[in-house]
Amino acid sequence: MGILEVKGVNKRFGGLQALGDVNLSVAENTVHAIIGPNGAGKSTLLNCLVGKLIPDTGSVMFDGKSVLGRTPYEINQMGISRVFQTPEIFGDLTVFENMVIPAFAKRDGAFRMHAFESVANEKDICIRAEQMLVDLNMQDKMRMHSASLSRGDKRRLEMAMCLLQEPRLLLLDEPTAGMARADTNNTIDLLKEIKEKRDITICIIEHDMHVVFSLADRITVLAQGTPLVEDAPENIRGNPKVREAYLGEAA
Amino acid sequence: MLGLDKKDATILLVVIALALLAPFLLNPFPSNSGLAQFNAGYPDLMQRFVIFGIFAIGFNILFGLTGYLSFGHAAFLGVGSYSAVWMFKLLSMNVLPAILLSIVIAGLFSVLIGYVSLRRSGIYFSILTLAFAQMSFNLAYSVLTPITNGETGLQLTLDDPRVLGQTATASGNIPATNVFGLEMRSTYTMDVGAWSFDFNAGYYLCAIIMILAFYLSLRIFRSPFGLMLRAVKSNQQRLNYTGLNPKPYTLAAFIISGMYAGLAGGLLASMDPLAGAERMQWTASGEVVLMTILGGAGTLIGPVLGAGFIKYFENIFSKINDNVLHQWFSFLPEGMEDTLVFLLHPFVGKGWHLTLGILFMLVVTFLPGGLVEGGQRLSRLFRRRSRDTDTTPDPEHHPKESPHVAE
Numbered sequence: 001m002g003i004l005e006v007k008g009v010n011k012r013f014g015g016l017q018a019l020g021d022v023n024l025s026v027a028e029n030t031v032h033a034i035i036g037p038n039g040a041g042k043s044t045l046l047n048c049l050v051g052k053l054i055p056d057t058g059s060v061m062f063d064g065k066s067v068l069g070r071t072p073y074e075i076n077q078m079g080i081s082r083v084f085q086t087p088e089i090f091g092d093l094t095v096f097e098n099m100v101i102p103a104f105a106k107r108d109g110a111f112r113m114h115a116f117e118s119v120a121n122e123k124d125i126c127i128r129a130e131q132m133l134v135d136l137n138m139q140d141k142m143r144m145h146s147a148s149l150s151r152g153d154k155r156r157l158e159m160a161m162c163l164l165q166e167p168r169l170l171l172l173d174e175p176t177a178g179m180a181r182a183d184t185n186n187t188i189d190l191l192k193e194i195k196e197k198r199d200i201t202i203c204i205i206e207h208d209m210h211v212v213f214s215l216a217d218r219i220t221v222l223a224q225g226t227p228l229v230e231d232a233p234e235n236i237r238g239n240p241k242v243r244e245a246y247l248g249e250a251a
Numbered sequence: 252m253l254g255l256d257k258k259d260a261t262i263l264l265v266v267i268a269l270a271l272l273a274p275f276l277l278n279p280f281p282s283n284s285g286l287a288q289f290n291a292g293y294p295d296l297m298q299r300f301v302i303f304g305i306f307a308i309g310f311n312i313l314f315g316l317t318g319y320l321s322f323g324h325a326a327f328l329g330v331g332s333y334s335a336v337w338m339f340k341l342l343s344m345n346v347l348p349a350i351l352l353s354i355v356i357a358g359l360f361s362v363l364i365g366y367v368s369l370r371r372s373g374i375y376f377s378i379l380t381l382a383f384a385q386m387s388f389n390l391a392y393s394v395l396t397p398i399t400n401g402e403t404g405l406q407l408t409l410d411d412p413r414v415l416g417q418t419a420t421a422s423g424n425i426p427a428t429n430v431f432g433l434e435m436r437s438t439y440t441m442d443v444g445a446w447s448f449d450f451n452a453g454y455y456l457c458a459i460i461m462i463l464a465f466y467l468s469l470r471i472f473r474s475p476f477g478l479m480l481r482a483v484k485s486n487q488q489r490l491n492y493t494g495l496n497p498k499p500y501t502l503a504a505f506i507i508s509g510m511y512a513g514l515a516g517g518l519l520a521s522m523d524p525l526a527g528a529e530r531m532q533w534t535a536s537g538e539v540v541l542m543t544i545l546g547g548a549g550t551l552i553g554p555v556l557g558a559g560f561i562k563y564f565e566n567i568f569s570k571i572n573d574n575v576l577h578q579w580f581s582f583l584p585e586g587m588e589d590t591l592v593f594l595l596h597p598f599v600g601k602g603w604h605l606t607l608g609i610l611f612m613l614v615v616t617f618l619p620g621g622l623v624e625g626g627q628r629l630s631r632l633f634r635r636r637s638r639d640t641d642t643t644p645d646p647e648h649h650p651k652e653s654p655h656v657a658e
């Protein structure tokens with residue numbers, strides 16, 4: 001039994017079958033990649049896992065509990081964090097403030113009326129936020145407005161915000177899209193390090209095959225909303241079905 | 252100091268100094284000089300400065316931090332006033348229980364209105380609050396006449412019970428509002444040469460409460476709660492996916508700002524014990540929006556500045572009539588004098604709205620951060636000037652620091 005179990009999920013948008021009978025099992029403490037051509041339904045699948053969309057049929061279980069019908073913040077509090085395809089950060093706030101918010105969410109839950117403490121006096125929270133920024137080599141940008149970060153840095157910030165919560169399942173939607181080669185390699189190293197250091201399960205959607213093959217333990221290939229194959233990376237490379245549906249097209 | 256860092260403590264001290272010294276600061280001109288009409292240091296007006304300051308400080312907690320623009324906050328102001336007057340009628344003329352009830356009742360109202368209105372955001376939220384406020388206004392004006400005394404407004408009478416106080420004074424008058432015997436209307440006038448300064452008990456009560464209200468808002472701005480409110484404004488999607496529920500945060504901000512409005516309404520009634528439905532009208536709700544934006548939404552001190560600015564215009568600028576203009580320009584040749592007065596006429600006296608409107612447009616266009624941004628730009632200009640005169644220019648590159656919410 002995996003930490004994430006998706007069974008028989010269907011999702012239609014009007015006449016379009018975005019997801020058709022998706023079954024997916026992600027084992028704990030592994031990196032599971034989902035690949036597939038544009039429009040295959042990868043982001044839609046992710047949205048069904050985090051409460052953004054509700055599947056028409058099927059079930060999604062995380063750690064033995066259903067996530068369906070729960071709100072995004074409840075699902076996050078269960079231990080699922082998500083990085084978006086286009087970075088979602090608090091653009092009006094500083095990088096440091098961006099980091100502090102998930103730390104509070106982790107410690108205090110979905111709502112707490114702490115109107116009389118001062119953020120600056122929450123030493124444990126501030127130290128955690130700073131430490132994470134140091135780990136990501138972003139400490140010099142701490143006081144910057146996060147809206148003025150480069151696109152790559154915004155992604156890293158968003159990832160840092162998610163990691164700070166020490167989620168049990170981290171969902172990444174094309175985390176290296178639009179990144180320069182060097183930044184992509186940094187991200188790979190970072191994810192490898194996280195994977196080794198922590199008990200974390202990562203589910204990653206990725207276009208860049210270099211990233212996928214350097215990180216993934218398992219790969220699911222999605223095409224037109226349906227999983228084509230699920231296998232170890234070395235078997236995916238040679239699979240003729242995959243070549244036809246995806247790699248062939250990309251090449 | 253008081254859980255504030257150095258910069259915030261300075262801001263608080265400035266506000267305290269301004270509030271306590273207002274009777275001097277607002278009366279800079281000798282009382283018999285031609286400029287005396289620009290003096291704003293009389294009790295009535297000073298009370299309104301700080302009371303509307305409180306109203307705007309509270310409004311800013313909702314609008315400035317979360318970005319939710321309420322067009323119905325005057326409803327809470329009115330509810331506060333009615334509650335206070337009822338307290339004066341039934342309990343006693345002591346203002347403290349009256350103010351407390353104002354805050355509580357306004358708080359209850361804002362739970363209800365906030366809960367419903369916050370189901371939507373953006374323009375729909377604004378319209379919902381506006382609709383609620385208009386409903387309240389109409390209820391107060393007609394349907395709820397037994398409670399609000401309709402269009403006449405709620406007033407004290409000589410046969411109110413006042414169970415803990417007296418129904419009428421020995422001389423047969425309605426007793427005055429007071430704090431444990433200190434009457435709100437009692438004023439000490441100090442004459443210094445040609446100047447005259449009024450120290451009014453009511454003003455100082457309002458000023459102290461305003462300082463407390465400001466301190467509270469300062470703490471909220473710096474708290475994790477305040478940070479969450481700013482996060483609501485910045486990106487609700489991210490907030491949701493970070494495991495935080497934006498709803499209770501926004502509702503809490505709404506209730507707090509409603510209670511501030513109730514407090515302001517209670518104070519208005521404490522200074523002048525009557526309450527009318529017009530206090531709830533949409534123009535009154537619009538006024539606090541203007542105050543906050545003019546001063547600088549989301550800044551600490553902006554709302555107070557904006558409130559002072561608008562109240563000054565309303566009360567002082569509106570008194571400049573054609574006679575005054577003629578007086579000013581009497582040194583000019585007849586023809587020029589008349590032309591000038593003719594040209595200025597639409598902008599002064601009853602035309603003060605026009606001038607305020609133009610100023611508002613200028614500020615919003617050129618200083619989106621309001622008067623506070625204007626102040627910051629000026630001080631930066633001066634600092635740069637003084638740095639330019641330094642013989643050793645700083646060779647280091649200064650990265651642009653992100654603006655601080657306060658200042």
Ligand SMILES: Nc1ncnc2c1ncn2[C@@H]1O[C@H](COP(=O)(O)OP(=O)(O)O)[C@@H](O)[C@H]1O
Pocket residue numbers: 013016018036037038039040041042043044045
């Ligand atoms: N909210 C939506 N409403 C309608 N159609 C959608 C919506 N989201 C995605 N789709 C459609 O569903 C299909 C799958 O989209 P998506 O999951 O974003 O693909 P991928 O992430 O694999 O590129 C696409 O054809 C897309 O246009």
Ligand SMILES: [Mg+2]
Pocket residue numbers: 042043044085
């Ligand atoms: Mg996608």
